Amino acid sequence: MAVALATQPKTPDSPPPDRLVEPAGADHVFYRSPGKRYPKAVRAEGVWIWDENGRRYLDGSSGACVVAIGHGVPEIREAALAQFDRIAFAHGSQFTTEACQEMAARVAALSSHPDLDKVYFVSGGSEAVETAVKMARQYWRERGMPERYKVISRWTAYHGNTAGALALGGHTSRRAPYMPLILHTPHIEPCYCYRCPFHRSPATCELECAEALERAVRYEGPDSIAAFIAEPVVGATAGALVPPEGYWPRIREICDRYGILLVADEVMTGVGRTGRPLALERWGVHADLVVLAKGLSSGYAPIGAVLVHRKVHDAIRDGSGRFVHGHTYGQHPVSMAVGAAVLRYMEEHDLVARSDAMGRVLLARLRQELGHHPHVGDIRGLGLFAGVELVSDRETREPFPAEARVAERVGAEAFRLGLVTYPGSGSVDGTRGDHILLCPPFVIRETEIDLLVTILTEAVDRVTGGETP
Template sequence: MTYQNYSLKQLQQIDAAHYLHPFTDHKELRDIGSRMITRAEGPFIYDSEGTELLDGMAGLWCVNVGYGRTELAEAAYEQMKELPYYNSFFKCSTPTPVLLSKKLAELAPKNINQVFYGSSGSESNDTALRLVRHYWAIEGKPEKNRIISRKMAYHGSTVAGTSLGGMDGMHQQLGGAVPNIVHVMMPYAYELALPGESDHDFGLRAAKSVEDAILEAGAENVAAFIGEPIMGAGGVKIPPASYWPEVQRICRKYDVLLMLDEVITGYGRTGEWFAAQTFGIEADTITTAKALTSGYQPLSALLVGDRIAATLVDKGGEFYHGYTYSGHPVACAVALKNLEIIEREGLVERVKTDTGPYFAQMLKRISGHGLVGEVRSVGLMGAIEIVKDKATKERFSPVGSAAVAIRDHAIANGMMMRATGDSMILSPPLIWTRATIDMAGDRILKALDLAERDLRNA
């Protein structure tokens, strides 16, 4: 029996009885019931009642080529018929992860030529943590195991991913993080810059917090610094231009590895294949997932730099780590076809030269609204900062309530977007056109107007 045989109410009842959702207040969900998304096409998603929503989040930062791509379904089907599964343990391999690894090495920054597969960004960050500590151990420096991360960073929701991340609420629920991980200030100028401090100087000050943490621990004890090129789930916080060059200089000075989390920014989001290329960062590891398959299959890929890979190969010894679905042949077949589509349709270049700049213009138009304190974007990734008072940056109380109000009005008016703290964030499919961007801008402005009416009159 398919879902079409059930009413929305029946599906919601079954959902409430059996399905525990991620990042959810389950009492609240059961009070209101789930929205059932039942189909999607191009840049739009549709719920069980036939309501059309322009998807401003590419699913969850991932559906870069849009919905309804028959080629991806066919790639999965053909691979399933030929070889639905075999593992990568016991010195075995299958063709699709081999060919995907070659392709990723061609697309990645020049110092990266090796790949380790998992099924999610969280898994890949677990792998990155394990790999970096293993690297220093086989280099004869096991004490060099401290990881420096940032407050409000998001690196997944596994135990290691939560520990690497800087979300206080997640740490409290975890009740015991992986040891030797510390968190420093984030490069968020809108809230953290000092009065009169330039973006350039703020970027250097934020980078200095990394150096301060290295010096406090002793460089001989610090394995790596991990950061998202743009802090995604934390609110699309874009660092000043001075930040990443200084962080890279500091890491090289103290022989600290640089780990990039590109689970959100990888595969064209910023107008380059990787944000490492956008910001000129030479990383030792790059965590990727999401848009690798455009979300059509669960797959992650940790891109491993030559320095680490050379030590693993030259010094040998078993790396006691891996997953049942590492290099899953069907997921890798879909990834290969997805990358082919992105290349064939020139989506990365389009984001860089056309839709990315036009998206920024749309956000600039929105910036004049009375609730908007700041807009910011890189490529097709942006944020709208929500304030009560533009001049003083005063927020509505409680924190996040205004953004939720805007989100709800946006959804009611055909625009799916996300509220994170006091920010509205956008990460649409890369297939958006100028017409789609105009549609989004109109719907966002309507949501802002309706929310302002509610908030000012509350």
């Protein structure tokens, strides 16, 4: 049965511990949570961040699944300074740079497919998603099929915070405040094995979650579909949902059957996070457009990119000759130099293989310490990309009520104990469902993984009471 959540004592005269106590106007920053108190970060190295009071935090989420190679790598600083000495800015509509060309070559090398070899640069993940959608749209216009404009996506998905990306996302609480501003787009069920929307078990699975794509294509009309977009492993909205074997090959087969472009949103999963350069290639599948960001620069500079199949690039080059899209800071020379240095550093230190190896350690330790916890329903992931799903009742898989804000509270408690995590909610139905996403830098050591798991376990116990049903 479900149990009552542990509560924290409060006194009427004391503000909650995470609320601002500074006088109004003391800080001019408009924060994401305007009433929250944020410690001031002053230094970082490896997997650690220090605040102005000298307190140390283990970065168990790489910020927001960003810092791949670790904090404070001197080679990246040197690359940025060297580029500053050459040229700091040149607009992408007027110039190219050596740094941009090197970065493009290194991004193209992430894929094993020889025709995935053109790269369009932007400043972040949401921009990259919007760019991929526009590319898909223009591709079909260039081919004389302007009626192909719909992009199918999945529920329990996240593709960014701009209006177009929110329309593609499938997370109710993120979409709801902006519904009047976003277009309706077709969505299908997620591949969520722990909570299979088709009430299957692994033994009885017939990949209904993949077949849902073909059903949606037929309902919408095959000649109206431009693309299908999805995360190879779902990150922010559900905590490292790993698809069943056969899912991605079947999706690729359906896309090919109806001539639909496959867009892989690898903003979180790409650049080694799941233990492969591109997560989708774990299943022997290649996308037509790959969306990248976050680990692409390991957080040292804002970078996003779309890795583009030659057929899409050539259709535009040989058609109108111009991609009708662009951003001011695309191909920013310093960002390009930083990104190239990050990918070079990752290759020289074999960090993708390290992500794979240390990811196995992380999952093993999580399962050892939390695998039988009364309020942990599932532990899943690939590489250094792991999710812990929290439940009110382990036997029935009943989620906590949304108003209890369990993931948020576990994340806050872990933070107080010195661990940074990535809590999320809404995985069950867009509102209910709590999880903690863990995605530390690839340079994390086993002793640091042990500490991460110990702190997380204590945080879960403190918030849920650790009671056995």
